[in-house]
Amino acid sequence: MKIRKAIITAAGWGTRFLPLTKTQPKEMLPLVNKPLIQYSVEEAVKSGIEQIILITAMGKRAIEDYFDRSFELEHILEKKGETQLAKEMRDLSSLVNIFYIRQKEQLGLGHAILVAKEIIGQEPFAVILPDDIIDSEVPALKQMIAVYEQYQTNIIAVERIHREDSVKYGIIEPKPVSNNVYQVLSIVEKPEPDQALSNLGVVGRYILMPEIFDALKVTPPDKKQEIQLTDALQILLKQQAIYGYQFDGVRYDTGTPAVWLKANITFALKHPVFGPELREYLGQILHQF
Numbered sequence: 523m524k525i526r527k528a529i530i531t532a533a534g535w536g537t538r539f540l541p542l543t544k545t546q547p548k549e550m551l552p553l554v555n556k557p558l559i560q561y562s563v564e565e566a567v568k569s570g571i572e573q574i575i576l577i578t579a580m581g582k583r584a585i586e587d588y589f590d591r592s593f594e595l596e597h598i599l600e601k602k603g604e605t606q607l608a609k610e611m612r613d614l615s616s617l618v619n620i621f622y623i624r625q626k627e628q629l630g631l632g633h634a635i636l637v638a639k640e641i642i643g644q645e646p647f648a649v650i651l652p653d654d655i656i657d658s659e660v661p662a663l664k665q666m667i668a669v670y671e672q673y674q675t676n677i678i679a680v681e682r683i684h685r686e687d688s689v690k691y692g693i694i695e696p697k698p699v700s701n702n703v704y705q706v707l708s709i710v711e712k713p714e715p716d717q718a719l720s721n722l723g724v725v726g727r728y729i730l731m732p733e734i735f736d737a738l739k740v741t742p743p744d745k746k747q748e749i750q751l752t753d754a755l756q757i758l759l760k761q762q763a764i765y766g767y768q769f770d771g772v773r774y775d776t777g778t779p780a781v782w783l784k785a786n787i788t789f790a791l792k793h794p795v796f797g798p799e800l801r802e803y804l805g806q807i808l809h810q811f
């Protein structure tokens with residue numbers, strides 16, 4: 523069955539970015555000249571997704587306004603002769619069909635996905651965690667959909683991590699199947715390094731079968747009273763196969779302020795307009811620090 527729908531979760535508080543995120547959602551922070559969330563939406567569209575279900579929460583209205591049409595702005599731009607910019611604004615609002623659901627309580631990633639159950643229905647779907655920006659030639663989700671088409675079951679993105687960082691990731695117990703593909707034998711959320719069964723950490727891209735919702739419904743909350751997707755995947759393993767796919771691309775955890783800054787520098791250096799000037803500027807100032 524074709525992957526038509528993607529859930530993008532954007533309900534977190536973004537406390538690591540305070541005071542920046544006091545009055546704006548962390549998903550609206552810039553990565554060079556676009557807000558972070560736009561990268562996820564564009565990745566989904568380029569991967570053939572037709573419907574996006576954006577899970578939001580209180581204080582996230584700026585995201586809805588951003589993808590909405592602004593006739594007033596377009597009119598002002600047209601009047602000023604800025605027709606190209608007016609077109610860009612129009613294109614942004616017609617990128618894709620987006621449904622918004624509010625997660626009323628912050629009960630974890632698993633719970634955020636569960637609230638989209640009715641809209642997803644009985645079909646496999648994608649999940650994108652917008653903190654994880656993946657810079658790649660072929661969009662990461664598109665790579666995963668190709669793997670899904672081969673295996674027709676749950677696929678999760680993985681990458682090699684430093685073992686001491688296992689406390690930040692879902693960690694899989696892998697059985698190599700082919701180049702870059704592993705069968706998941708078990709999966710544990712954020713284990714201590716000495717408990718981690720590999721150094722393959724889960725990255726925020728998933729293709730999930732609809733049976734995940736049944737697993738999520740019976741997943742007990744963790745110590746923080748949150749329902750973890752990882753725990754539901756471990757339950758689902760009793761019934762369905764899960765494969766880990768090591769994608770091609772560089773991933774930035776932009777939910778970490780220092781990595782967000784690094785991603786901004788890297789993306790700006792690669793940008794056709796800003797890149798050359800920034801390269802020259804960095805060359806000039808670096809020796810001062």
Ligand code: G1P
Nearest residue numbers: 631654690691692724725726752
């Ligand atoms: C979530 C998942 C974790 C995964 C990570 C990838 O954790 O729970 O399994 O490895 O995303 O970014 P979070 O980063 O939301 O704490």
